[in-house]
Amino acid sequence: MPVPDLRQRGIALITVLLVIALGTVIAVALLTRQQYDIHRTRNILESDQASLLVRGIEDWAQELLEKDMKKGKTDHLEEDWASPLNPIEVENGLVEGQIRDLQARFNLNNLYFPVKPSKTSPPPQTDNRQGIQDPTVTSATGDLQQAQKAKIYHPEKQFQRLLEVLGIDSDKIQILTQSLQDWTDKDQDTHYPGGAEDAYYMDLTLPYRTGGIPLRLPGELLSIQGYDQALLEKISPYVTALPEITAVNVNTAPKEVLMSLSERIDPNIASELIENRGEKGYTNIQQFLQQKSLAGITIPPDAITVSSQYFLVEGHSKFGNLQKRQYSVISRPNNKPARIILRGEGVY
Ligand SMILES: [Ca+2]
Ligand SMILES: [Ca+2]
Numbered sequence: 001m002p003v004p005d006l007r008q009r010g011i012a013l014i015t016v017l018l019v020i021a022l023g024t025v026i027a028v029a030l031l032t033r034q035q036y037d038i039h040r041t042r043n044i045l046e047s048d049q050a051s052l053l054v055r056g057i058e059d060w061a062q063e064l065l066e067k068d069m070k071k072g073k074t075d076h077l078e079e080d081w082a083s084p085l086n087p088i089e090v091e092n093g094l095v096e097g098q099i100r101d102l103q104a105r106f107n108l109n110n111l112y113f114p115v116k117p118s119k120t121s122p123p124p125q126t127d128n129r130q131g132i133q134d135p136t137v138t139s140a141t142g143d144l145q146q147a148q149k150a151k152i153y154h155p156e157k158q159f160q161r162l163l164e165v166l167g168i169d170s171d172k173i174q175i176l177t178q179s180l181q182d183w184t185d186k187d188q189d190t191h192y193p194g195g196a197e198d199a200y201y202m203d204l205t206l207p208y209r210t211g212g213i214p215l216r217l218p219g220e221l222l223s224i225q226g227y228d229q230a231l232l233e234k235i236s237p238y239v240t241a242l243p244e245i246t247a248v249n250v251n252t253a254p255k256e257v258l259m260s261l262s263e264r265i266d267p268n269i270a271s272e273l274i275e276n277r278g279e280k281g282y283t284n285i286q287q288f289l290q291q292k293s294l295a296g297i298t299i300p301p302d303a304i305t306v307s308s309q310y311f312l313v314e315g316h317s318k319f320g321n322l323q324k325r326q327y328s329v330i331s332r333p334n335n336k337p338a339r340i341i342l343r344g345e346g347v348y
Helices: 004-071 136-151 155-166 170-184 218-223 229-238 255-259 268-277 285-289
Strands: 085-091 095-103 311-320 320-333 339-346
Touching: 004 085, 004 095, 004 311, 004 339, 155 170, 155 229, 155 255, 155 311, 218 229, 255 268
Parallel strands: none
Antiparallel strands: 085 095, 095 311, 311 320, 320 339
């Protein structure tokens, strides 16, 4: 009988050890995988719970805004909707929210939509005095025309004034205004001298085309010539992007936005206008326009309102280890249910 080779016995032993080691590695790998799966499943469940919680904020906001509409025609900061929803603890989490009036801000899309002639607009110019030679009459007509012209709303002027109030360099203001106009308008005619159409963007290292439609979110400004993150952060509390032309609600607008209504509204006048809102806000635009501090200052009536249709709802929820932030834009047209027209994760 051949004597077993010691070397062969050694190899057999190593093989056994190797099989045991492999077995252990596989077992550990399986266990780890199982742990990962458990974690992942927990994350998915918690994420779903956090999403459901934050979605509930929308229902709260819609209900509150619909109730508000039944209470009266004006919207101001002493109303229920304007108070934030303080954090509500739920099992394993919490939820909180806040409604903001988007018509307290300048609507960037006002540069896109044509200004609608309304009841408050001055009547079209009909000069039936042509041929009259009396210089005093001509001058009176001229003054009247001047006054009527000053009442016509020019969104681009308001935007430029807002940028000025926010401390943006005066040589950048025309570029920012005209490139926004070019970005949204349907044509390819570049506003001179500050605008930019496809020809400019197609020449960039990463080429792209202009939108040719109204903005959906203020953040889209980042694609446009002249805008960057720092500028966006500076202006974003004061601007919005809505699907139609909108007026500024003088009952909710901050100082900076009130100042954008006329270059003659300085910080003191704006503070007075805010103080004079009182507890109930201005009842109608005439009451606002008749304020003593606005004597001699013309504000286009179409630029202002005392009630709002568009609101922003910001929600935040926490469930387990997960958090969610969500923004929703609510449209609440007169006597119709409030509905969500835009929703996204993160910050508006
Ligand atoms: Ca209201
Ligand atoms: Ca264009």
